[in-house]
Amino acid sequence: MDPDGKASVAQLLLLGTSSALTALLFSVYRRRSAAAAALQEATKVSISQDLRGLLSESPGKCVPYAVIEGVVRSAKEPLSSQFVDNCKGVMERLTLREKTMVWNRTTHLWNDCEKIIHQRTNTVPFDLASHDDGVATTVRVVRPLDAAELDLETTYEKFHPAVRSLTNAIGHFLSGERPRGVQETEEMLRVGDSVTAVGELVLDRDAVQLRPPKQDLRYFLSRRSYDALLAKQRRGARAWGLLALACGLAACGALAYVLWRRGRDRRALARLGGDACAVCLSRRRACVFLHCGHVCSCEECYRALPQPKRCPICRAAVDRVVALYNS
Ligand SMILES: [Zn+2]
Numbered sequence: 588m589d590p591d592g593k594a595s596v597a598q599l600l601l602l603g604t605s606s607a608l609t610a611l612l613f614s615v616y617r618r619r620s621a622a623a624a625a626l627q628e629a630t631k632v633s634i635s636q637d638l639r640g641l642l643s644e645s646p647g648k649c650v651p652y653a654v655i656e657g658v659v660r661s662a663k664e665p666l667s668s669q670f671v672d673n674c675k676g677v678m679e680r681l682t683l684r685e686k687t688m689v690w691n692r693t694t695h696l697w698n699d700c701e702k703i704i705h706q707r708t709n710t711v712p713f714d715l716a717s718h719d720d721g722v723a724t725t726v727r728v729v730r731p732l733d734a735a736e737l738d739l740e741t742t743y744e745k746f747h748p749a750v751r752s753l754t755n756a757i758g759h760f761l762s763g764e765r766p767r768g769v770q771e772t773e774e775m776l777r778v779g780d781s782v783t784a785v786g787e788l789v790l791d792r793d794a795v796q797l798r799p800p801k802q803d804l805r806y807f808l809s810r811r812s813y814d815a816l817l818a819k820q821r822r823g824a825r826a827w828g829l830l831a832l833a834c835g836l837a838a839c840g841a842l843a844y845v846l847w848r849r850g851r852d853r854r855a856l857a858r859l860g861g862d863a864c865a866v867c868l869s870r871r872r873a874c875v876f877l878h879c880g881h882v883c884s885c886e887e888c889y890r891a892l893p894q895p896k897r898c899p900i901c902r903a904a905v906d907r908v909v910a911l912y913n914s
Pocket residue numbers: 864865866867868869870884885886887888889
């Protein structure tokens with residue numbers, strides 16, 4: 588706290604940062620819980636023989652937010668896994684992650700870090716078909732890469748460790764960064780996988796399509812069941828809510844502390860009147876500085892003055908200090 592009773596820059600910074608962070612976390616929580624609520628309200632549509640008829644009777648031949656569950660069927664020649672035999676899919680994502688250990692100067696520990704250095708996703712057009720083989724109707728999934736939840740199956744994973752040598756080790760010690768190696772991953776959405784897709788269902792000419800929805804709704808393409816997907820969205824929203832709450836409590840705590848310090852210093856100032864130390868404003872003036880003769884500070888503040896000690900009022904060098912005793 589400053590001598591004039593105002594909050595210090597650090598306290599205001601803490602208060603400002605925690606309030607801004609609370610607002611940010613709360614807005615994420617609001618968005619996530621709205622998405623979970625919209626998912627719960629979405630129309631459940633099953634892939635059946637009369638799906639076209641149902642859509643042609645709907646306004647605009649579309650269902651703005653629909654949930655469909657079906658089996659992945661490739662509409663063209665499917666993609667083959669580059670690592671696993673007889674593994675066919677409609678989406679394939681190859682990722683190279685560089686793993687390093689970075690020296691933290693504050694905690695004096697090596698921390699694990701990873702960075703994506705390369706990622707490529709291949710897709711072929713695909714449909715969702717009914718679990719019942721007797722139903723011929725299929726739904727074409729449009730722009731699957733726009734999906735918010737795209738949990739692909741990991742079909743291959745390999746870690747390539749970095750080459751170690753003495754010269755490298757010295758270089759890493761000096762730079763504070765030690766490479767561990769590269770993780771290579773292949774993930775796929777396989778032909779025959781059961782998928783829950785949530786988006787805008789449209790009858791376009793004679794084809795049924797699922798597209799990214801409008802009005803800020805989230806597009807989902809997940810291997811989970813609808814219930815599991817909904818539960819995951821709710822859990823995610825709740826976690827953001829708890830984070831926002833914790834951050835809000837910290838902001839309130841910081842505000843209460845600033846106000847309490849301010850009140851305490853004001854009360855001390857009122858109690859001491861003109862006798863309050865000019866530095867801390869909370870204790871009685873208790874020493875005379877020689878040779879300027881100023882009586883302006885308490886003993887603790889005198890001891891805390893940086894060397895060489897100078898009078899806080901006139902900046903004259905303090906050669907000697909005499910304690911004052913009020914009786
Ligand atoms: Zn003082």
